[in-house]
Amino acid sequence: MLLRILDLSGIAVFAASGALVGVSKRLDIFGVCVVGVITGIGGGMIRDLLLGITPPTSLQNWPYFATAFTACLVVLVLHPEVRRIRTGVLVLDAIGVGVFATGGAGIALASGAGPLAATIIGMITAIGGGLLRDVLVNEMPLLLQRDLYAVPALLGATTVVLADALAIPESVGLAVGSVTAAGLRLLALWRRWNLPTAPRLS
Template identity: 55%
Template sequence: MFLALLTYVGIVVFAASGALAGVRRRLELFGVCVVGLTAGLGGGIVRDLLLGVTPPVSFDRWTNATVALGASLLVFYVHPHLGRLRGVIGVYDAVGLGLFATTSASYALDLGASHFAAVLIGAVGAVGGGVLRDVLVNEVPLLLRRDLYAVPALLGALVVVVWAALGGPGDLGLLVGTVAATGLRLLGMWRDWNFPVSAVEPT
């Protein structure tokens, strides 16, 4: 039950980040909803395909798409009250990243994936929606920039997997992992922590 709740929250947050990105690009209503749906559902779809779940859960259940669409429509109409869009997108993305990292890892474990596979699938599920969102609005995906993006996702998934291996309560592991991943992502944004880039100028 707690896993399902966190999954829906993750869908809402990522869909909102996608819709806000569409609004910032001045897309019309349909375009905003497409980007929101893609961001909200994309990570889960990629996760399910990696786990051999066909059709993916978001194609098989109307609730996921409905939640993502509702969040996208809400953002389209209330975005003037959300302040600076880029900053809000970053916060929503960080929360969604943490939620999808932990829920995807837990879901993978429930389906019998190895610990190593669960960590990787958790990270892929976390970054998938954001990558698809950025591609749709013609931006370099956060995953490929200098920002700490994949590392927080890996941390959140790792916490869940280690917690499960130690026999800890699953719900607490999800909560701790989500806070760790989201916190590291937000801290990296605040402190401007980045990976180094090549000092060689392209020719």
């Protein structure tokens, strides 16, 4: 039940971030909803395909699709003014990274995946929707920029896997992992932390 709630929460915030990007790109209502829904359920679909869950949960169960679509409609009606959209996208994206990384790792463990596989699948769940969103709107994916994006997701997923290995209650691992991943992502944005780049060629 907790994993389901976490999954739906991640879908909602990621769909909202995708819809905000659609609004900023001046897409029509259909375009905004397409970008938002794919952002919301994309990571979960990739996770399910990696775990051999077919059809993917988000396509099999209507609440997942409905949650993403509702989040898009809310954004269309209540989106902030254009100058604040970038901030809104980044904040929602950070929350989505934390929630999806831990939820993805938890679902992978529940499906019988080993610790390493669960960690990687958790990270992919968190970054998959944002990657698809950026490709759809022809933006350089955040994953490939210097921003700390995949690292917080990896840390959140690792927290859940370690909690499971240490027999710590699932709810504690999920909560700590989500807060850690989202917090690191937001802190990195605020402090402008990033990974080093390769030296320039002469």
